[in-house]
Amino acid sequence: xxxxxxxxxxxxxxRAEAAVTAATEHAxxxxxxxxxxxxxxxxAFNATLDLVKEHGMKVTATLLDLSLSRSSNNTTTSTKKLVxxxxxxxxxxxxxxxxxxxxxxxxxxxxTTEAEMVIARNPSRVSSELSYETSSSDMGFFDRxxxxxxxxxxxxxxxxxxxxxxxxxxxxxxxxLGDVISDRFKKTPPVITFEPISFFDAQEKAxxxxxxxxxxxxxxxxxxDRNLDATQNSIADTSNLIAHEYLHYAAYLGGGxxxxxxxxxxxxxSGENMNLSHEGLTELHAQNLVHSHGMSPSHVSYAPEVxxxxxxxxxxxxEVLKEAYLTGxxxxxxxxxxxxxxxxxxxxFMYIFSSSPLDALVFLQNYGASxxxxxxxxxENPIVRQAKKDLGVTE
Amino acid sequence: MNVSDLIKSxxxxxxxxxxxxxxxxxxxxxxxxxxxxxxxFKNFFSQLKKAKxxxxxxxRGQHKQLSEAVYEKLSGxxxxxx
Numbered sequence: 465x466x467x468x469x470x471x472x473x474x475x476x477x478x479r480a481e482a483a484v485t486a487a488t489e490h491a492x493x494x495x496x497x498x499x500x501x502x503x504x505x506x507x508a509f510n511a512t513l514d515l516v517k518e519h520g521m522k523v524t525a526t527l528l529d530l531s532l533s534r535s536s537n538n539t540t541t542s543t544k545k546l547v548x549x550x551x552x553x554x555x556x557x558x559x560x561x562x563x564x565x566x567x568x569x570x571x572x573x574x575x576t577t578e579a580e581m582v583i584a585r586n587p588s589r590v591s592s593e594l595s596y597e598t599s600s601s602d603m604g605f606f607d608r609x610x611x612x613x614x615x616x617x618x619x620x621x622x623x624x625x626x627x628x629x630x631x632x633x634x635x636x637x638x639x640x641l642g643d644v645i646s647d648r649f650k651k652t653p654p655v656i657t658f659e660p661i662s663f664f665d666a667q668e669k670a671x672x673x674x675x676x677x678x679x680x681x682x683x684x685x686x687x688x689d690r691n692l693d694a695t696q697n698s699i700a701d702t703s704n705l706i707a708h709e710y711l712h713y714a715a716y717l718g719g720g721x722x723x724x725x726x727x728x729x730x731x732x733x734s735g736e737n738m739n740l741s742h743e744g745l746t747e748l749h750a751q752n753l754v755h756s757h758g759m760s761p762s763h764v765s766y767a768p769e770v771x772x773x774x775x776x777x778x779x780x781x782x783e784v785l786k787e788a789y790l791t792g793x794x795x796x797x798x799x800x801x802x803x804x805x806x807x808x809x810x811x812x813f814m815y816i817f818s819s820s821p822l823d824a825l826v827f828l829q830n831y832g833a834s835x836x837x838x839x840x841x842x843x844e845n846p847i848v849r850q851a852k853k854d855l856g857v858t859e
Numbered sequence: 860m861n862v863s864d865l866i867k868s869x870x871x872x873x874x875x876x877x878x879x880x881x882x883x884x885x886x887x888x889x890x891x892x893x894x895x896x897x898x899x900f901k902n903f904f905s906q907l908k909k910a911k912x913x914x915x916x917x918x919r920g921q922h923k924q925l926s927e928a929v930y931e932k933l934s935g936x937x938x939x940x941x
Contacts, residue, residue, distance in 0.1 A: 582933055586894045671933070671940075672901040673926030679939040705941070712939050739927075743920055765941070766920045771862075820875060822866050822917065856913040859861045 555645070555719030555791065558652050561683040568655045568685045576663055579670035622658045622690050625702060629656055632706045635753055641714055645790055648717040654710060658690030677705055679712040681721065686713065700759035708750040708765070715746065718790040725794035727811045728802040737818040744769025744821060745789045748777065751847045752786075760846065767851040772817060772825040774851070778842035779804060779832065805831040870914055877903060878921050885928050897929045 563571060633653070637646045668674040678687040686709045692702050715721055723742060724734035747766045754761055764770050777785045780800040788794045794810075801810035809831055817824035832839055842848060843859070852858070865871055881900050888896055904922045908915040915922075923940045930938045 578934060582894075586891070667940075668901075671926045671930045672897040673923045673940050675923070675940040677941040679941070681937040681939060708941060712941075740920055740924055743923075768917055769920050819879060820866070821920065822862055822871075826863055826866065854913075855862075855865075855916060857860055857862050857865060 555648075555717050557648055557717075559683050559716070561685075562652055563655050563683055563685045565655055565657070568657045568683075568687075571680070571683070571685055572657050572659055572663060572687055576666050579666040582670040583666070621692065625658060625688065625690070625692060625706070626656075628699065628703050629706050629710075632703055632710055632753075635707070635757060636710055636714060640753060641718075641790065642787075645714055645718040649714055652684050652717075654684050654686050654713045656686045656688055656706075656709075659687050661689070661691060663687065664689060677709045679709050679716075681716055684713060686710070698762055700754060700761045701763070703759060704750050704754045704761040707753050708746055711746050711749055711753075715742070715790055715792075719792040720745075720790045722792045723794060724792055725798045725810070727798050728807045731811075733811065733814070738814065740769060740821065741773065741814065741817050742789075744773040745785075748773050748847065749786060749789055752782070755847065761850075763854050764847060764851040767854045768821040768825070770851050771848060771855075772821045772828065774845060774848050775825060775828050775832070775839070775842055776801070776813070778839065778845075779828070779837065804837065805835050865917070870911070871917065874903075874907070874914070874918055878918065878925070881925055882928070885925070885932065888932070890933060893929055893932045897926070900925050 633649075637650055641649060664675055667678075676689040676692065679685075680687075688705070688709065692705065712721075721742060722734065723738040724732070726732050743766050747764065748770050751761060751764060751770070773785075776797070780797050784796060784800065788797045798810040801813070802808065805828075813824055813828055816827050829839070860868075877900070881896050884896050885893060900922065904915060904918070907918070927938055927940055930936070930940075
């Protein structure tokens with residue numbers, strides 16, 4: 465299982481930093497707009513990337529900001545370089561902020577206060593459009609399919625949710641996460657707080673999205689709506705939501721929140737624009753987990769993302785994708801996709817996905833058809849069928 | 860409707876353009892600007908959800924991603940909304 469510890473060779477880091485420093489100094493001495501500057505910097509950068517490939521480290525804040533200007537001495541100048549090599553291949557053994565139940569409850573209170581301060585700073589902002597009404601056309605479990613009585617007896621539902629959380633936790637650590645992440649998950653288990661609607665209302669007014677669950681990165685704190693009611697939302701649906709949030713935490717522990725890969729051309733890719741695919745991966749794996757225990761959630765959340773990622777799963781295989789999801793290392797996925805569909809396909813897929821998961825789905829379907837990949841098993845997957853139904857699309 | 864027709868529709872294309880614009884604006888907005896962008900997309904998605912709930916579900920992931928970006932800009936911390 466991925467996520468194994470890898471030590472970073474300090475000498476190699478020093479050599480990479482020395483290479484970048486030398487390139488920067490060289491750039492200072494060259495005439496304005498010399499073609500040698502870009503080449504010199506590029507060589508140093510590529511030397512650093514070689515280390516990345518070898519050790520799976522992430523290079524952050526590198527020589528992207530090189531600016532050339534003519535000084536009075538007709539020499540070039542460059543911005544001060546900053547190269548930080550971080551070993552993200554092992555994920556997080558322990559989050560930086562580990563919370564007890566009491567700490568998590570205080571955290572929730574602090575977040576509500578912060579949200580209220582954000583709202584107060586902008587008094588002219590539109591009011592919340594929080595709706596408690598049940599709507600038959602609402603799609604996805606993450607719509608509130610219930611109406612809340614005035615006295616908000618959320619606490620009566622919490623004990624059921626706690627039992628489901630224990631069940632889902634058992635599914636994960638017994639076999640699903642693998643030894644390394646399981647151990648971390650057990651050592652620092654997630655703490656769930658069950659929040660009243662006012663918590664989510666404040667967050668929605670401040671930040672613009674009405675949620676039913678939060679995961680707070682760098683912590684073990686998950687917040688769920690305590691009014692998730694089994695009488696209106698099935699146990700399969702609440703189990704799926706809990707699994708979804710737990711998987712966010714597990715992926716954080718394993719390094720999965722830092723999606724990165726080296727493509728078949730040897731180029732390294734990582735970054736914030738991969739967050740949307742992480743959400744589709746999380747929901748697909750939550751659905752996979754719940755289905756594998758005989759339950760069928762009534763909806764698929766993030767249906768476009770799940771459709772696209774489920775097709776990727778069909779092409780590369782379930783276990784391979786799960787490993788990549790939990791560790792964040794998608795190099796093997798890139799290899800498999802490019803092998804079957806052509807060099808550069810995976811990179812392009814991820815690029816398209818970052819702005820439109822549905823365009824990415826069509827892209828992958830077309831390439832799959834050209835490569836004569838049989839998609840019938842994918843189309844028959846009950847998760848895929850449900851996602852299409854939720855979106856109102858036929859194929 | 861199939862997926863190909865959906866992504867070619869004017870409603871889909873229009874929403875995609877708006878989302879791309881908000882994402883771009885958020886990169887450089889100050890706190891006040893961020894709050895204004897937040898109100899714009901919150902209003903847009905609220906109306907879309909009422910008028911065309913299935914179309915809204917296509918963009919739910921991107922809606923929540925916009926909010927996560929607003930959260931990070933205003934609080935300095937990351938969050939995962941669901």
